[in-house]
Amino acid sequence: MDITKYLEEKKKVIDSALESSLIPLKEHSILYAAMAYSLLLGGKRIRPILAITTYSASGKNEADILPFACAIEMIHTYSLIHDDLPIMDNSDERRGKSSCHKVYGSDMALLAGDALLSYSFEMASNPIHRNLFDEKLLLEVVNNFALSSGVKGLVGGQVMDMISSVDEEINEETITYIDRLKTASLISLAIRTGGILAGVNESEKLALSRFGENLGISYQIIDDVLDETSSPEILGKETQQDKKNKKATFVALFGVEKSKNIAQELILKAVDFLKPYNNKYTTIIELAEFTLGRMK
Amino acid sequence: MDITKYLEEKKKVIDSALESSLIPLKEHSILYAAMAYSLLLGGKRIRPILAITTYSASGKNEADILPFACAIEMIHTYSLIHDDLPIMDNSDERRGKSSCHKVYGSDMALLAGDALLSYSFEMASNPIHRNLFDEKLLLEVVNNFALSSGVKGLVGGQVMDMISSVDEEINEETITYIDRLKTASLISLAIRTGGILAGVNESEKLALSRFGENLGISYQIIDDVLDETSSPEILGKETQQDKKNKKATFVALFGVEKSKNIAQELILKAVDFLKPYNNKYTTIIELAEFTLGRMK
Numbered sequence: 001m002d003i004t005k006y007l008e009e010k011k012k013v014i015d016s017a018l019e020s021s022l023i024p025l026k027e028h029s030i031l032y033a034a035m036a037y038s039l040l041l042g043g044k045r046i047r048p049i050l051a052i053t054t055y056s057a058s059g060k061n062e063a064d065i066l067p068f069a070c071a072i073e074m075i076h077t078y079s080l081i082h083d084d085l086p087i088m089d090n091s092d093e094r095r096g097k098s099s100c101h102k103v104y105g106s107d108m109a110l111l112a113g114d115a116l117l118s119y120s121f122e123m124a125s126n127p128i129h130r131n132l133f134d135e136k137l138l139l140e141v142v143n144n145f146a147l148s149s150g151v152k153g154l155v156g157g158q159v160m161d162m163i164s165s166v167d168e169e170i171n172e173e174t175i176t177y178i179d180r181l182k183t184a185s186l187i188s189l190a191i192r193t194g195g196i197l198a199g200v201n202e203s204e205k206l207a208l209s210r211f212g213e214n215l216g217i218s219y220q221i222i223d224d225v226l227d228e229t230s231s232p233e234i235l236g237k238e239t240q241q242d243k244k245n246k247k248a249t250f251v252a253l254f255g256v257e258k259s260k261n262i263a264q265e266l267i268l269k270a271v272d273f274l275k276p277y278n279n280k281y282t283t284i285i286e287l288a289e290f291t292l293g294r295m296k
Numbered sequence: 297m298d299i300t301k302y303l304e305e306k307k308k309v310i311d312s313a314l315e316s317s318l319i320p321l322k323e324h325s326i327l328y329a330a331m332a333y334s335l336l337l338g339g340k341r342i343r344p345i346l347a348i349t350t351y352s353a354s355g356k357n358e359a360d361i362l363p364f365a366c367a368i369e370m371i372h373t374y375s376l377i378h379d380d381l382p383i384m385d386n387s388d389e390r391r392g393k394s395s396c397h398k399v400y401g402s403d404m405a406l407l408a409g410d411a412l413l414s415y416s417f418e419m420a421s422n423p424i425h426r427n428l429f430d431e432k433l434l435l436e437v438v439n440n441f442a443l444s445s446g447v448k449g450l451v452g453g454q455v456m457d458m459i460s461s462v463d464e465e466i467n468e469e470t471i472t473y474i475d476r477l478k479t480a481s482l483i484s485l486a487i488r489t490g491g492i493l494a495g496v497n498e499s500e501k502l503a504l505s506r507f508g509e510n511l512g513i514s515y516q517i518i519d520d521v522l523d524e525t526s527s528p529e530i531l532g533k534e535t536q537q538d539k540k541n542k543k544a545t546f547v548a549l550f551g552v553e554k555s556k557n558i559a560q561e562l563i564l565k566a567v568d569f570l571k572p573y574n575n576k577y578t579t580i581i582e583l584a585e586f587t588l589g590r591m592k
Contacts (some may be wrong), residue, residue, distance in 0.1 A: 005376055021523055025447050028447050028448075028452055028455070030455060030459065031447055031451065031452060031455045032447075035447075078428040082406060082407075082410060085383070085406065086383070087381070087382070087402035087403050087406060088381060088403050088406065106383035107384050107458060108455070108458075110378060110381065110383060110384065110406070111378075111451050111454055111455055111458075113410075113449040114378060114409075114410075114413070114444050114451050115447050115452075117413060118413070118442050118445045118446030118447070118449075118450075118451065119408070119442070119446050119447065121417050121438065121441070122442035122443055122446055125434065125438040125439040125441065125442055126390040127436065127439060130432070130435070133432035135432050135434075135435055136426070136431050137437070138431075138435055139421055139423065139426070139434055139435055140423065142417065142421040142435070142438050143418065143421040143422065145417070145424060146414050146415070146417040146418035146421055147418055149412050149414045149417055150414030150415050151321050151324050151327055151328075151331075151411050151414070151415065151416075152415075153323075155327065155407050155414065156324055156327060156409050156411075158407055159324070159326060159327045159404070159407055162403060162404075162407075163326065240378065243306070250420050
C-alpha cells in the first residue's frame with residue numbers, strides 16, 4: 001500500500017468533513033470564524049485518520065465514523081489554541097501561520113477553544129447516531145472523550161509538562177507520563193473509538209488502546225527528535241524550541257540517537273499488541289511504521 | 297414550605313457531593329487543588345438545587361441525580377474561572393475571595409477550567425449510571441450538557457456579552473439573547489436534566505425548559521438590579537460593576553424599576569408553563585418566586 005497516497009486521500013476526506021461539521025454554527029459569525037480558523041488551519045489529521053482506519057478494518061463504512069473523527073480533531077485543536085495563548089506557551093505561530101489569539105485576540109481564542117471542546121461532545125452525543133450505533137457504545141465513546149481530554153489525559157499532561165523542565169530533576173518515568181497524557185491519550189482515543197464503534201470485544205479494544213498508547217508516545221518522541229534535528233524549511237515550523245523552552249523530553253534526557261531507538265522500540269511494542277488479530281489491522285500498523293520514517 | 301431552610305439544607309447536600317466528586321482526582325495534586333478551590337469557594341448552588349428539586353418532584357430519590365447536579369455546577373464554575381481571567385474580564389475577586397488565577401496563576405486557572413468542563417462530561421457519561429438510567433436518557437443528558445455549554449449556550453452568550461456594550465446601540469432583543477445564552481441556558485439545563493432523568497414525556501420536558509429559560513433570564517435581571525441597588529456589605533461582592541464596565545443589561549436600558557417589573561413578569565410567564573402539571577412542581581415554583589424576593 002502507498003501510505004503517502006493513503007494519507008493524502010484521507011486527509012482530504014477529513015478536511016472536507018471538518019469544514020461541513022462547523023456549518024451549523026455559521027450564524028455565530030465571530031466565534032464561528034475563530035473556531036474555523038484554527039480547525040481548518042491544516043495539520044496532518046493523523047488522529048481522525050487513525051479513527052476511520054481502525055473502524056474500516058472491521059469492514060465498516062468510514063462515513064459512519066466521520067463525525068466522531070472530526071470531534072477528536074476538535075479536541076486536539078482546542079488544546080492547541082489554549083496551549084498557544086499568551087498565558088500559556090505564548091506562541092504567535094501555529095502551522096506556519098498566526099495562532100488563533102494573534103488573529104482574534106486572546107479572549108476570543110479562549111472562547112473558541114472552549115467552544116470546540118463542547119462542540120466535540122455535542123457531535124459525539126448527537127441523537128442522530130442512534131440510527132447507526134448502539135446507545136451503550138455511544139455513551140462509552142463520550143466517556144472516553146471526557147477521560148482522554150481531562151485530568152487523566154490532555155489537561156493533566158499539559159499541567160505536568162508545565163511544571164516539569166530540564167532544570168529540575170527529570171527522569172524517563174516523568175517524561176513518559178507527560179507524553180502518555182499529553183499526546184498518546186488522544187491518539188489512543190482515536191484508535192479506541194474506531195474499535196468501540198465497530199463493536200469489537202473488550203480484549204480487542206484493550207489491544208487497540210495499548211497499540212495507540214505506544215504509538216502515541218513514539219509519535220511525541222519523533223516530534224521532539226525533529227524539533228532538534230530538522231529545520232524550519234522542512235518542518236514548516238520553528239525548530240529547537242524544546243531546548244529554548246527547557247522542555248522535559250526524551251531528547252533532552254537521552255539525546256537524539258537513543259531517542260530514535262526508543263521511538264522504534266515503542267512501535268515494535270505497539271505492533272505486538274495487534275499480532276493476535278492477524279492481518280485485520282495492516283493499515284494502522286503501516287501508518288505506525290510510517291511515522292518512524294519522518295525521522296529519516 | 298420554608299424556602300430559606302430548604303435552600304440551606306440542599307446547599308449542604310450539594311456542597312458535600314461536590315467535595316466527594318473531586319476525590320478521584322486527588323493524586324493530580326496541583327490541578328486538583330485549583331479545581332477544588334474554585335468549585336468549593338461557595339455560591340448559592342442554585343443550578344444543582346433546581347436539578348435535584350425537579351427530579352424529586354417525580355417522586356424520585358435525589359441521591360440518584362447528584363452526580364449530574366454536581367456536573368452542572370462544574371460547568372458553571374468552569375465558566376466563572378475563564379470569565380475571571382486577565383485575558384477576559386480580569387476579575388481579581390470571586391465570591392469575596394481571590395479568583396482562581398490570583399491564587400494559582402493564569403495558566404493553571406485556564407487548565408482548571410478546561411478540566412472542570414471535561415470532568416462534567418466524564419461524570420455525566422459514567423457507565424455506572426446505566427444501573428439506574430436508560431442509556432437513551434443518559435445520552436440525551438450529555439447532549440444537552442454540550443448544547444448548553446457551547447456555542448448555542450454559555451460560550452455564545454459570553455461572546456455576545458463581550459462584543460456588546462452600552463456604548464453601542466443595544467436593544468431588548470440583544471440583551472435577552474445574551475441573558476438567555478449566558479445565564480438561562482445552564483439554569484434551564486439543570487431543570488431539564490431533572491426532567492429527562494425522571495423520565496417525563498416530551499411536552500413536560502419542553503414545559504420545564506421554558507420554565508427554566510424564563511426563570512434564568514429573570515435571574516440575570518435580578519442580579520443586574522442588585523448590582524445597581526445593593527451594597528458590597530449585603531451582596532458580598534463589589535457592586536455598580538455593570539455600569540463601570542458598560543455592560544449591556546436590562547438595567548442599563550430600562551432603569552431599575554422597569555427591570556424589576558420585567559423580572560417579575562418573566563417569573564409569572566415561567567410559572568404558567570408548569571400550570572398543566574397541577575401541584576407537581578410546587579417547590580421549583582416557590583424557588584422561582586423566592587428569587588424575586590432578593591430584590592426587596
